[in-house]
Amino acid sequence: MSFTLATWNINSVRLREPIVLKLLQEEAPDILCLQECKSPVEKIPFEGFAALGYTHMIARGQKGYNGVAILSKLPIRDVGDKDFALLGHARHVAGALENGVVIHNFYVPAGGDVPDREVNVKFGQKLDYLTEMRDWFRAERPQKSILVGDLNIAPREDDVWSHKQLLKVVSHTPVEVEHLNNAQEAGGWTDVTRADIPDGQLYSWWSYRAKDWDAADKGRRLDHIWASDDIKSAAHSSRIIRAARGWEKPSDHAPVFATFDL
Incomplete structure (x- = not known):
């Protein structure tokens, strides 16, 4: 079985339904994971996606904020969600x-503007969220799993326009990178995008x-696709659809793609 998967922070699925449809028509991934849908589940414009063959959807939503959804041409079963750091936010769903492959779709908190948990509650929430991800991965040790989403951290020096x-700046501070790396290592995850595209900005x-x-071109790589250790060799053909950032009424994120032969 071979399938192509994409992840995209859409920054309002209802407002940007036209460019979601454009991506589905032009690139036709088998599965599209969306973050920051900013919509209750019942108001996600599912009919238009279903008309293009995406007849399966798993989602968690809330009015105006957060929200994650998995659109799929392939049959997919809802296997739950976790409320990391007990924020009460719709930030994770799994299918x-x-x-047997499990897909985890995450929207990690952005963390506000000041990288100091003593003066910025949101930054502390972000670190706590990542810590609980780490602990869960360590306990569960994911197998036959793919993790995607807006993780709101650009971990490598060449994942940002200027490391120095x-x-x-929140999203590239050493403490955030350390927390993300700890979560990745705890689950034995491989960064599929960088395994495929190891060099360069x-x-x-x-x-x-x-x-x-x-x-x-002052960008950051905030959106990620990871694979558990047992299926990392099945991933290939990673790419970022940079042109989508320039579409009409765009998200500030571009979709990230990978293909898996499983």
Whole structure:
């Protein structure tokens, strides 16, 4: 069984339904995982996705904030969610394919603007969320699993436009990178994107604040696809659809793709 999977922080699935449909029509992944849907589940525009063959959806939602969804052409079974750090947010959902592969879709907290948990509650919540991810992975030791999502951390020096200038900026601080690496190691996860594309600058997010995001190219790789140790060799063909960042009424994120032969 071979399938292509994509992950995309869509920043409102209802507002940006047209570009979700565009991606599904042009790139046709078998599975699309969305984050920051900002919609109750019942108001996600499922009909349009189903008309393109995405007849299966697993989602967790809330009005105006957060929200994660898995759209699939392949049969997929809801296998639950976890409320890491007890935030009460719709930030995780998991689905199992018929071949037993479990897909975890995550939206890790952004962490606010100040990288200090003593003065910024949101930063502390982010670190606590990652710590609980680590502990869960250590206890469960995922097998035959894929983890995707907006993890809101660019871990490598070449995952940001300027390592030196972003060392004190939330998403690339050493403490965040350490927490993310600890979670990855605890679960035996492989960063599929970087296994496929090991060298060079690589981004999936560009700020709305840039007058010309493409020319400035001050990006960060915040969106990730990981594979558990037992299926890491099945992953290939990783790519980021950078052009989607320039579509009409875009998200500030671009979709990340990988193919698995399982």
